[in-house]
Amino acid sequence: MKFxxxxxxxxxxxxxxxxxxxxxLEIVQVTGSSTVMPIAARSAELFTNNQKDIRVTVTGGxxxxxxxxxxxGKADIGMASRDVTASEIExxxxxxxxxxxxxxxxxxxxxxxxxxxxxxxxxxxxxxxIFNGEIRNWSEVGGPxxxxxxxxxxxxxxxxxxxMEAIFGTALxxxxxxxxxxxxxxxxxxxxxxxxxxxxYISVGYLNENVKAIAIDGVLxxxxxxxxxxxxxxxxxxxxxYGDPLPKTQKFISFVLSPKGQKIxxxxxxxxxx
Amino acid sequence: MESTKSKKIKGFxxxxxxxxxxxxxxxxxxxxxxxxxxxxxxxLEGAPAFSKISFIDFIFGREWFSPIDxxxxxxxxxxxxxxxxxxxxxxxxxxxxSAIVLSEMMSxxxxxxxxxxxxILNDIPSIVYGLIGMIILIPFMExxxxxxxxxxxxxxxxxxxxxxxxxxxxxxxDAIRSVPKGIKEGSLALGxxxxxxxxxxxxxSAISGIIASIILAMGRILGETMAVMFLVGCVTQIxxxxxxxxxxxxxxxTRIVSEMGEAARGSLQYHSLVSIGIILxxxxxxxxxxxxxxxxxxxxxxxxxx
Numbered sequence: 001m002k003f004x005x006x007x008x009x010x011x012x013x014x015x016x017x018x019x020x021x022x023x024x025l026e027i028v029q030v031t032g033s034s035t036v037m038p039i040a041a042r043s044a045e046l047f048t049n050n051q052k053d054i055r056v057t058v059t060g061g062x063x064x065x066x067x068x069x070x071x072x073g074k075a076d077i078g079m080a081s082r083d084v085t086a087s088e089i090e091x092x093x094x095x096x097x098x099x100x101x102x103x104x105x106x107x108x109x110x111x112x113x114x115x116x117x118x119x120x121x122x123x124x125x126x127x128x129x130i131f132n133g134e135i136r137n138w139s140e141v142g143g144p145x146x147x148x149x150x151x152x153x154x155x156x157x158x159x160x161x162x163x164m165e166a167i168f169g170t171a172l173x174x175x176x177x178x179x180x181x182x183x184x185x186x187x188x189x190x191x192x193x194x195x196x197x198x199x200x201y202i203s204v205g206y207l208n209e210n211v212k213a214i215a216i217d218g219v220l221x222x223x224x225x226x227x228x229x230x231x232x233x234x235x236x237x238x239x240x241x242y243g244d245p246l247p248k249t250q251k252f253i254s255f256v257l258s259p260k261g262q263k264i265x266x267x268x269x270x271x272x273x274x
Numbered sequence: 275m276e277s278t279k280s281k282k283i284k285g286f287x288x289x290x291x292x293x294x295x296x297x298x299x300x301x302x303x304x305x306x307x308x309x310x311x312x313x314x315x316x317x318l319e320g321a322p323a324f325s326k327i328s329f330i331d332f333i334f335g336r337e338w339f340s341p342i343d344x345x346x347x348x349x350x351x352x353x354x355x356x357x358x359x360x361x362x363x364x365x366x367x368x369x370x371x372s373a374i375v376l377s378e379m380m381s382x383x384x385x386x387x388x389x390x391x392x393x394i395l396n397d398i399p400s401i402v403y404g405l406i407g408m409i410i411l412i413p414f415m416e417x418x419x420x421x422x423x424x425x426x427x428x429x430x431x432x433x434x435x436x437x438x439x440x441x442x443x444x445x446x447x448d449a450i451r452s453v454p455k456g457i458k459e460g461s462l463a464l465g466x467x468x469x470x471x472x473x474x475x476x477x478x479s480a481i482s483g484i485i486a487s488i489i490l491a492m493g494r495i496l497g498e499t500m501a502v503m504f505l506v507g508c509v510t511q512i513x514x515x516x517x518x519x520x521x522x523x524x525x526x527x528t529r530i531v532s533e534m535g536e537a538a539r540g541s542l543q544y545h546s547l548v549s550i551g552i553i554l555x556x557x558x559x560x561x562x563x564x565x566x567x568x569x570x571x572x573x574x575x576x577x578x579x580x
């Protein structure tokens with residue numbers, strides 16, 4: 001009895017170890033921006049289910065991490081919600097190939113009390129002065145007499161970079177008016193909903209009835225305005241490869257750009273390419 | 275025949291015992307080794323930061339802003355200090371009296387039910403404290419104290435104080451219980467009331483143990499991360515005015531968590547973050563040594579009661 005059990009255990013362990021070598025399974029590793037990750041993860045799931053030769057693994061870690069990983073060969077695709085920076089090109093060399101897989105826009109949002117009190121449009125300059133701590137009270141921009149709670153994203157976030165570049169001109173600027181810095185779009189939403197005096201920014205994919213976008217210089221972040229470029233805070237989402245993609249990698253990229261993949265992009269709340 | 279067989283068994287038994295002893299020794303050496311490896315690793319990974327920023331600038335620098343490679347941890351030191359002090363004060367004010375009531379005034383049967391319940395507080399994951407604080411305490415602070423944002427040193431301190439309560443209560447309770455009965459009974463026999471006995475005999479005798487409990491709690495508060503991240507605001511700034519505990523800020527632990535995921539390995543940012551870890555480890559080690567010293571003192575005083 002005991003002997004049989006032992007034999008069975010040994011056989012099953014051997015089978016478990018040997019099995020993976022039986023298939024010529026190719027793995028595509030994708031890592032980087034947490035903004036792009038939902039798209040890549042859903043696509044990878046569908047892609048892997050539809051064929052058996054290539055498996056796609058997706059991990060997060062931020063745009064910077066994705067770009068570093070792809071340049072150092074630790075990953076096949078680096079996800080990024082921003083362009084490769086000059087310092088990165090200087091560090092890793094200029095062999096990055098970018099593949100735009102979706103479009104995203106960052107919406108400026110305020111607490112519903114403030115929205116309902118009539119603050120539904122701010123100029124770019126007003127937003128900059130609010131985030132820089134120069135405008136401290138909602139009454140200065142036509143709202144109720146309440147202090148402004150400025151919620152920002154932490155440095156390193158692609159959403160923050162996009163917002164700062166559009167409003168402050170550079171992601172290297174500091175938001176001197178910040179009251180709270182959060183790590184995630186979801187945490188941003190929680191703060192905007194729970195507070196009665198807050199302003200923040202969020203990826204358009206996260207907008208809903210509780211969190212409404214305000215217009216910037218009269219332009220709302222609608223699909224049309226983002227595509228024709230009139231909405232000021234928008235960006236492309238990228239897959240970066242280092243050099244031309246390998247056939248296995250190319251297959252996955254093509255899948256994400258196919259109608260099926262672009263449908264996932266829409267379902268995740270972003271805008272398809274073109 | 276018989277005797278050689280039993281000798282063999284004895285020999286095997288001795289070998290077995292010795293083997294077990296050796297294995298246990300190796301395991302305990304391993305755990306000590308791990309502490310050293312952690313220290314060594316932190317120093318190796320953190321030290322390169324000081325080739326680019328001076329140690330003085332790192333400790334006393336007033337600004338931490340990674341996009342332009344500015345790494346000064348003064349705001350984080352102040353933040354950790356404020357949060358720890360607030361939390362410790364709350365834990366002591368609520369915890370030490372609870373311990374006195376538990377050990378001296380309650381009937382043992384009730385105390386034996388209540389103490390485990392208090393200790394359950396210890397088992398609640400810190401993220402749960404953070405979420406409760408975020409959903410209940412922050413809106414409360416905003417509406418009742420009319421703070422611009424509820425995230426502040428004070429909010430984080432209150433929640434951490436509650437988190438540290440079980441440590442203070444259960445260690446203080448043990449210290450008070452370990453005061454020899456003879457001393458107490460002597461005091462009562464001299465005509466002192468129950469309260470007078472507690473005040474001038476029991477507490478002074480147990481004070482080293484109580485202090486040890488407080489220091490242990492401080493260590494826990496200082497190292498706490500996830501709950502603080504939701505409650506302190508994560509804005510690296512020196513409060514203005516300096517005593518303004520109603521302002522949002524940042525602590526050493528939350529800064530590490532906030533940026534480690536985005537920091538490229540080998541960058542100045544990465545080394546600086548590890549260096550925060552070194553500072554944190556040094557502070558916690560000092561706290562632990564002080565707690566040990568206090569515990570040794572209490573043992574000496576009462577001839578190793580515990």
